[in-house]
Amino acid sequence: MPYIRPISDLRNNFNEIAEICHQEGEPVFITKNGHGDLVVMSVALYEKQQALLELYAKLAEAEVESKSKAPKVSHAEVMRSMREKLNEQ
Incomplete structure (x- = not known):
């Protein structure tokens, strides 16, 4: 209310x-x-709302990017690449 x-x-x-x-x-x-x-x-509520707005903007950007024709990388490929880089160190 x-x-x-x-x-x-x-x-x-x-x-x-x-x-x-x-x-x-x-x-x-x-x-x-x-x-x-x-x-x-309160400042706490204001900051929470600002964080939500920022999150929504990032989600909208990610949605546009996902619908683009840019090449996609699967989760498995990303994880394999990260493991390789970690093992190199």
């Missing part, structure tokens, strides 16, 4: 809003004149 608070709560009850963000791990939506205006979240 989303947490929705008026902008006056941001000024008057900041500690309570911060506590919600940290304990619940959810963003708090701030309204101004009855309309959505801001979203407040």
Whole structure:
């Protein structure tokens, strides 16, 4: 369930809003004149969302690469090559 608070709560009850963000791990939506205006979240949640966005971008890039006509290497070939390199050392 989303947490929705008026902008006056941001000024008057900041500690309570911060506590919600940290304990619940959810963003708090701030309204101004009855309309959505801001979203407040913990740094941990922000970093988690940024990591997910980065992962999705890498997955999209990998999907495009897998559909390309570039030559493919099987898992067995990769493992054989890695073992050879390790044995050379």
